[in-house]
Amino acid sequence: MSANPPTNRRWWTLAVLALTQLVVVLDATIVTIALPQAQQELGLSDLERQWVITAYVLVFGALLLLGGRIADYWGRKRAFMVGMIGFGLASAFGGLAQNGTELIVARGLQGLFAALLAPAALALLTVTFASGRDRNTAFAVFGIIGGTGAAVGLLLGGVLTEFTSWRWCLLVNVIFVILGMIGGAFFLTESKAEGDNRYDVWGTITVALGLGSLVYGFSLAEEGWGSINTIGFLALGVGLLALFVLIESRVAQPLLPLRVILHRVRGGAFLIQAIVGSVLIGATLYLTFHFQIVLGMTPLVAGLANVAMTVVILVAVPILTKQLPAIGPRLLMIVGPLLAAAGLVYLSFITPGGNYFVEVLPGLVLLGIGLAGLFVPLQNLALTGVAPHDAGAASATVNAATQIGGSIGLSVFTAIYAQAAEESAASGISQFAAFTDGYSAVFIASAITMIAASLLAVFLIRGKKSELLPQGDQAAPHLG
Structure with a gap:
């Protein structure tokens, strides 16, 4: 059975699924700014503080493939609705947590239900917008949400932490879940993989x-x-x-048909998605630390300071989407990471007493333009030509690449930061200067990973434009 709703209904479907994507993505970062307040109130150790973030992305990434297959076999709308309910309950549990163990368990449960919710949403998007210009627009919107969700999480976390409590960084999800369930009940159409399905x-x-x-x-x-x-x-x-x-x-x-990932283009897209995840989750965390710890910004101002990148992405994506049929996805996949790398290198020159508008803003603008160039074609490339039977598994792989990339990136960047900051502190410089040296090292490492993404695009994102970017009403050709 395949979803094929009327045109107007399809755009309402996109709105519901985009809201889902926003909730899943922003939850990886929304608690970042709130962590100092939560740590003080609950008496968290530094290790427990780290696991508040890691528990979510780790469980999410590790179980996404299973979630994708459950969505394929059990029904994508059904999986979506159950995932929504579970995510809302886990968020409420976290918002009411009385100690570190309860908070970490709640974050793990959020990741568990997000692993069911996210691939169901992306699979529904894939079968609802099968090909043509509408598909490009739908995936561009989804890409914008995926790319800006991390920054939105930082901003929303800052607002909620400063004016209410860190607990509302979790409780706010209940509102999103209620809206998503209402929209899902009215606008989503059930679809599932046909045939003999075994786990x-x-x-x-x-x-x-x-x-x-x-x-x-x-x-x-x-x-x-x-x-x-x-x-x-x-x-x-x-x-x-x-x-x-x-x-x-x-x-x-x-669980994951190897044909989904072994094709050169799709495999390349998955690898690049992992690199983007590492930068979005890992590098932005340390930029936030620089804002609050070194520059002394309040949670709200720190959240606003990240908005520049989000605004640039929101402006650039529609422009690049219109140009995509003419220039094709390959050029964007090569140039986008290089621009993002240039922005990260610029950020590496931050100083303890530097001015945000001089030392940070230009780097965020470059980073935003580069990421926008990636978001426009990336998810489309990762899913183009995937058979409907594999839509859930392929969708799960896209999300898993982001989350696992973010988890690994956060861990690796933390090790790089710690080593650089420790070496600088040993030289006798001030504590804030040592912190800044650590952040700079993270930005340089992030820039190197983005250059690697550009090289991957050069060698792996190849093929005729009709294969990489199917047009018209014909079904997308199978690339694998």
Whole structure:
């Protein structure tokens, strides 16, 4: 069964699904600005504070593939509605948490239901907008939400923390969930994969444990890359993921059909998506720390300081979307990361007493333009030509790439920051100067990853424009 609603209904469907994407993405960052207040009120240790963020993105990323298959087999609208309800309940639990353990568990439960909700939403978008110009517009809107959601989370978190309480950074999700459930009930059309559908139990276990071990291993890197725990968990994660690939190549109903990721274009898009996730979740966190800790901004002002990048993305995406049929996605995928890298390099020159408008704003503008160039074609490339039977799995892979990339990026950037700040502090400079050196190191590392994304696009995003960007009313050709 395939969703094929009338044109007007399709745009209402897009509005509901875009709201879902916003909730899922902003929840990775909305608590960032609130963490100092939550840590003080609940008596969190520094390790518990880190896991308030990590618990969400780790569970989310590790279970997305299973969530995608559940959406395919059980019904995408049904999975969407159940995910919404569970996400709202988990958010309410977190907002009422009385200690660190309850808050971390609540964040993990949010990630669990987001892993069901997000791929269902993206799969519904894929089957609702099968091809043509409307598909490009729909994915551009979805890309804007995905790209700006992190910044919106920082801004909203600042507003709620300053004028209410950190608890409302979680409780506000209940409002979004109610709106999403009402819209979903009226405008979403059920669809599911046809045929004999079986769950890949062993694939689910190996990929969840593998990704979890990998991310946890990277989170331990701050102790030292050579520590036995870091090496052990990283090695275990790699081994389990290798076993997962072996299982997927042999089972009849794989959790992730290898045809989804082994095609050069789609595989390249997934890798680039992971890099973008690492920058959005990892690098923006340290920019926020610079605003509050070094520059002394209040939570609200720190949130507003991030808006520049969001505004640039919102302005640039519609312009680039109109130009996409003429210039094609490949050029944007190559140039976009380079512009983003230039913005990150500019940010690396921040100083403890620097002016925001001189040292930060130009870098955010460049970063926003570069990210907009990626958001316009990226998700479309990752899903173009995927068979309807695999829509949920492919959608889950897109989201998993972002979350796992963000988890790994946050862990790696934390280790880089800690080492750079420690070395600077040992030289006798002031504490704020040492912090700033650590943030600068993170921005340089982020710039290097974006350059790597551009190189991946050069070698992997290839093909005729009709294959990379299907037009008209014909179904998108299968690339794999």
